[in-house]
Amino acid sequence: MASSDVSGKAFDLKLLRKILTYVRPYKAVFYGAMVLTVVLSALGTARPILIQYVIDNFVITPDSEGLLNYTLIITGLLLLESIFQFFFTYGANYLGQNIIRDLRLQLYEHILSFKLQYFDQTPIGTLVTRAVSDIETIADIFAQGILTIFGDIFKIVVMIAAMFYFFDFRLVLISLSVVPVLFYATRLFQLKIKSAFQDVRTQVSSLNAFVQEHLTGMNIVQIFNREEAEMEEFKSINEKHKAANIRSIWYFSIFLPVIEIMSAISIGLAVWFGGLKAAQEASKISLELLLYRGMGWDVAPDMTMITLGEITAVIIFINMLFRPLRQLADRFNTLQMGMVASERVFKILETNSRIEDKGDIVMDDVRGDIEFQNVKFGYKSDELILKGISFKVEAGQTLAIVGATGAGKSTIVNLLSRFYEINSGSIKVDGVDIKDMDLGSLRDHLAVVLQDVFLFSDTIMNNITLSKDIERHQVEEAAAFIGVDDFIESLPDSYDYNVRERGNMISVGQRQLLAFLRAYVSDPSVLILDEATSSIDTHSEKLIQKAIDKITEGRTSVIIAHRLATIKKADKILVMEKGEIVEEGTHSELLAMNGYYTRLYEMQFKAEEEDVT
Template sequence: MRQGLGVLGVAVRTEKAVFAIAVLASGVYGGMTVASAWALGWATENAVLPAFEAGDITAGALWTAVLLIMGTAVLKAIGVAGRRIFAGVVQYRMQARSRREVTKQYLRLPLAWHHRHPTGQLLSNASADAEAAWAPLAPLPMAVGVIVMLFTAAIGMLLTDPVLALVGFLIFPAIAVLNLVYQRRLSPLVTRAQQLRAEVSEIAHESFDGALVVKTLGREALETDRFRRRAYELRDANIAVGRVRGLFDPMLEAVPTLGVLIVLAVGALRLTNGAINSGELVQVAYLFTLLAFPIRALGWVLAELPRSVVGWTRVQSVLDASGSMEYGAAEPGGVRPAGVEVEDVAYAYGDSEVLHGVSFDVAAGRTVALVGPTGSGKSTLTQLLVRLIDPGAGEIRLDGVGLRELAYGAVARAAALVPQQTFLFDDTVRGNVTLGLDVPDEEVWAALRLAQADGFVARLAEGLGTRVGERGTTLSGGQRQRIALARAIVRRPRLLILDDATSSVDPQVEAKILYGLRDSAESSTTIVVAYRMATIALADEVVFLERGRVEDRGTHEELLARCEGYRNLVTAYEREEAERAAIAADAEDLNEDEAEGVSA
């Protein structure tokens, strides 16, 4: 409870003015609810009973009773409307604030942090957890405001008849014990349900994201069963929560009702003894009936506190996450294109080190091919070059300035990465190329021409305005890669990094792209991860990586002559093709010999 009240205190301090208005409106409602009891008692004593006893009622008494009851009802309605509106404003503002803070933190945290956290869990942190953290804010102003009603009603009962008031107050210890048991029973159940909600989101996202693999390998039943099992666990956890709440709410209703019965029984005895009159008994009984409502309001807040604490804790785990990147104030110097220096760089994923003391430099305007077998660290190195991640040791400099010393956004303004996995948004071709940049269509077409994509884009139904579907599903793999390349080119990067970004493009188109990039009026320093010999041969220099180290560097011809590992790697396809051709030729000769033997 202490943690939950601390969470609510954050909201109250953040939205002081709006929360104060909501509490004031709730106080008006509470005060008028108590006033209605007084009005009812006055009407009973001065209008109803005289009408029964004398068979007549004065117009003044009747209109006074009507105005009292109607006036309190109107003010109660105003209080209800104000309380609900402003309580909702506080709740939804805090939810939106948490979602914005979580999203900003996601953008600040390095890619290495995201590697350790499933996407489904991150979605849950920004949606379900942020919602749960501030769920008690809806009933909170009412609970705070009706405390006014609680104390006013208690004072009214004490002034009317202290004996009946003391009898009624016996229910409060019972309610306190009931709330304590409820909190202890509910808190672990809510924690489990909230965790399962994140796991269900995680499985659903993973299944949808891998829909192609699931369908092509016939794993629909397996994925459905995996989702079903976790969904059933979530169902059972929510049922367990609902079962505890279902037990708690009737008991919370029953205790005040039992108190009303006791008050009426004792009050009837006191009425018989002449200690109180009928109006006072009606007033006390009605006031005690009203006590059930503030108790329920407090119970609603208490019921949401465990879930709120869990949601807040999960959100705070993101906001308190360490590893956010630090930035300096420098801008990379020099003019187009940029020079790159990699000095003694190392990087590890957990305990698995993938780069060891990597060092090389790229002169401005040069094209360098990164070549190496699978797992040699090429893709990791490309992410380091654009500072998606920071090296564990060593330094990378752009135009002589370390990447950590550059201002926020400086690397993105100077360098562009086209990764292996092409991602297109469910937007138009123009939207996917510009991504919000204010770029005229002429420059978009120029970037598409350089990426060898202008031809097929021109043939699309609406040209640049054609929507490409989710992840670009209406385009082929090679077309998606060329759109992604145009997206990088249109930003005129001084350093362009292609991480096997033309693997789905035929060799002739790939050669045109690389020649075009080199001969462009606004040429970039280009680093390309490549496997094809034709692509590698276009580079000015080759850096050969093996087992996370630079084994050799030089021109393609130099490495072919002196580096056996490089030679074996880049000629593997040619050797395999030659072996296949030799096998086919031997089989053909054998068939001819057999045919000649038969004819002889």
């Protein structure tokens, strides 16, 4: 369902049915709230009728005792109505909060299952908007939308029916003659406001995406002196957001005065017609009564007439009738915002970007044999990154992959972890195609260390274990084994030190060391290092190289390397060029070929080797 599809309908009933499916676990609360709306409508309708009776029977003809009794009854009804209103408000909000909790959990679980390709194409700020503010807006559909609108409409129907039943139909008909015009204005408002609020939600999403992206990349903004340029772009987006909101406010500001004018006209008609008829009928009745008494008629004249109590009750009814009509503007405002937000949330829920996990083979024990057989892959279907590559790594071996930027090195890592699906060919681990393996089982046996290490705003301990069932003493022993315990112990609070957002409180090299420790404590069968030793200082490199030697021992390792020391120790080296394997062998074998690897070695590694010597 496209977010831009306004379609001219005030409500998308199909979308509304989807929303209401989330009510099923809370049917008792939902139906209870519906019953309360009926009760509240009955209580609200009873008051003007009782007030009419009090005026006509205990005020015009003074009766203090009757007046007191009925005043107590009306006060009791008001108190009872307030109690029921409390339960209705609490129940509606309780329902809304439970539904958005369930919906947010479903949405986040769905997002977690997406392929990385989806995140490559979707701004993170947009997803944040969907998961936070859009879902929060959906809660108002129940708290201030569907239930309240149903209650208001039911109240309107009950009050109109009561007015025609209890009062002079001519007075009621004249008083409510403006209602059709009001219903037409309400309908027109519904149609216009939906389009306006779709625009509002679009601009909110754009604003969130821009802010999130530029705050994350603030160092780039400042390094390249882009503050003024980015501010101008932000002003433009912010202006569009303001314009979208003003458009919705414009429709809203027209609708409210229309209701007020219609209400005033309705009350004016009631007073004019009711007062006129009351005066005329009073004169007629007085004359008939005089004739009745003077002429000695057997049949008394009809004493029914429009009374002061009836006119008063009709005026009260008109105010009560137009109050929900006036509030419908707010209700439709809220409901349309919620409908637009839900439309966007369901669009993500209906997005099929999951990796098809049809595999049912659970690998309890993985040796670490890896085989690529004529694998072809492209991030776009018409642009192949890997053009039919094949290689094999025996269990316990270390494979190094080298090549120019864009050769396809990191793509191999992504495919082995099944972050993307291959176009053709097969990838096998221990002779089993990874498509036939349970995805969770596959990834349980893999550990990946990336060049750009991501750490959560949490303690070092939680960043290492990622909340898995790993004891603290196991982490401390692993840190000592690979030689990173000294730097951790030197930090304030040691393993309980909070590294803040993205680990900015520690250096790049220290983040790399924590990534190695995180990989090691997971005890993987296959270790993948994606350029994990680039862009670090010499001291950190020595610590990291020592850590690499420790954690690669006895397990299959795939290393995309920029450092000569790592490459020279590899059992096999793949040289890649434009998505193809152009050479394969050990360090000495490749140098002997005097080909791609030799040229790469002379450009990138020879000076490094001479410096070490």
